[in-house]
Amino acid sequence: MQEPASMVQFVLLDWIWTGLFVALMIVCGVIFYRLGKRSEADFFLAGRGLPWWLPATSVYATHTATDTPMWITGTIYRWGMRGLWYPFFSAWCAISPFVSTRIFRRSLAMSQAEWCSLRYSGMGAELLRGWLAGWQTFMNMFVVAWVSAAMGKVCVYLFGWPPWIGVVLFTSVCAIYVLTAGYWGVVMADFQQGLISFLVITLVSLWGIYEAGGPTMIVDRLAALGEGWRTNPFHFDAFWGLDGNKFYALDLITLLVMAIFGGLGMGNFIDWYPEAQRIQSARTVRDAAYSIWAGGLAAIFRNSFWAAAILGFFVMFPSIDSPAEYEFGWFRLGFDYLPAGLIGMLFAAIIAIHLSTISTHLNLGALYATRDLYHHYVNPKASESRLVLVGRISTLLLLIGSFVLGLSMGSITAWLIFALWLQAAGIWVPSILQVLWWRFNSWAYLSSWIANLLMSWLVVFVLPELGVLPQLPDWANFWLLAVLVGLVYVPVCFLTKPDDMDHLVEYYVQARPAGFWGPVRREAIRRGLMPDSTSQRTHGLLHPHWTPHEADEWTLHDVVASGLSAACYLLVAVGVAGALLLRPWGFACLLGSMICGWFMFKVIDPKLKALSLAFEGNQSGYLARVNRKTRWEGEAS
């Protein structure tokens, strides 16, 4: 096959900026080598001592990969502003900071697999930990592969290079600082990369709007083309239906429910796993909460900048039929219209978003391989230096595996949607139940995982291919999978025993989960492990002073803060895009988002401060217990 000619011609200044910024990113990671090699906790969690803004930028940077602008460009070009709802799944970061993030941070588990062995008990817990660790080790390699494949495509588009160069070159560059400094290198480089990419995305989007004639011209031309509906994020073809080429109100409802209430659970989104690492690397519960909240919100901001710019691209090129072509729309705005010098910076930003995602998943895959598979199962008595060495070897193996997979991926979008379905639909409800309901046990969760893997293949690919099911729209696939998988895990839950009460009490006292934990709570109070606060007085919403015991309890403040946070996210998504097009409702939504954000902070911050302070006092004791469990000390009976 003849390789396409290059699209962009760099001048010397462009190459200089690209080279300098890439060198800076590598140096920024590598200089933390000394800190990264100190211990397993340093190599994978930066010593659990980061202020909120470092993991926050890392959350944002990780949510932004090379394929993200292509994916979002594709949805906006096809669906108009309502395409904003597809990437809105980042809004699980709206409620999560005040529910699942808080609970996970208190568990002190290094990984989601480890959390399973703290939350559940017995053989089921161990099987779940082993299964999840294996799955996540692979899944992170898979993510590295598909992001690398996207980079390969970008390099074909820009320079006409063979795809393997884009797949191998930049991922290898990234591996330099992941191998040397571990998570210290990842999070510090992410900070640089997050800032650079945010600035450049903003710049290119504004430039694109300017080149399209400005906001008013974009709106006018859309109206003249008979495409005025594209500026309305709430434009529906009908309330519901089964035509995958239409956008239904039920699509929006499904996406909003999935995103916003998904924040109650753990593990129901592919992004949860890297963010769990960021949560645990934050120095306090409060820092963890704000890191997730701010990082997710930055991703929502970013999406809206892209959306406004892509509408500009649409009015310039309104009749592109091929997704493979219009997916490059945002890149074209930058590479076709920016002046010399800034082109090089744009390419540096593309490399930055690539490296930030790759580095995260290389380190995270190595975390599961090292902490859960090697440390817990193969060599529980391993020294810290040995564990760091195994972390590095795992990183290298993941890198090589990702090259093999990355060179086999042709269609990025198909893989992305498949992977998201695989992760999200069938285990969405169980992932929430495991957080909120004490009776949900390890066998139920494990069965939901395995059933989901089988049924997602059946529902999405096999049965439509056999003609047993029609090709269903996304909303129908989601709910069908949720019901089918429920038919497996609900009976399994009730046919197997609840988890061991001693184990549940220990978990409850440390993590204080929300929801339906009545029997466990009563047992903990009966044993004198926590105070009985049933007669605790209630406080006003803006109560400034909390005692540690009051702050540990779930109150109306958590519900109100979660609701305000979700409203803030929603208003930002709509408001930023609307304001960039100078729509009055856009500015009104932005104002509303600021009010919601401010009020949320006032309601929840005093409580978060108090509970963080109280938890820090007990953290070293809890941490020692968690580490003893990983080493199987005191487990034999």
Next chain:
Amino acid sequence: MINEAIGKILGMAMAYGVSALGLFLAYVNYRRRIVKAEKVMTPVAWGVVVAILAVVAGGVLVVSQLAEPPVAPEVAPTIARVQVAPETEAAAAAAARVDRSPWPLIGMLLPVTIFLFATWVTGALYTHFSRAGH
């Protein structure tokens, strides 16, 4: 490039393989380290599981009988070619870019500012986190 269909099968085989390895390690370790026997399911539960499996197997048989024969899908190109401008056009566009910017020095000043800021941030982060206590 590896064939995409083979890549998907390879990928899923690796996913299940690595997960199964994790399950195996977990099972072996649990049996080796935890002496106390754990009975997970009652005989009634086992009966229900067997019944469900029988129903599922029967269902699969019925579905396979009712299913239409699969239609051979049209072969699509594995990689969609991206339409690109000829090299000469790109070169001309690049040359023109230097002059067409409304702010000619922006290609120099903006990257310099961000680069210097980013370098300062790197130094500040390293200095802060290298101190004792971190």
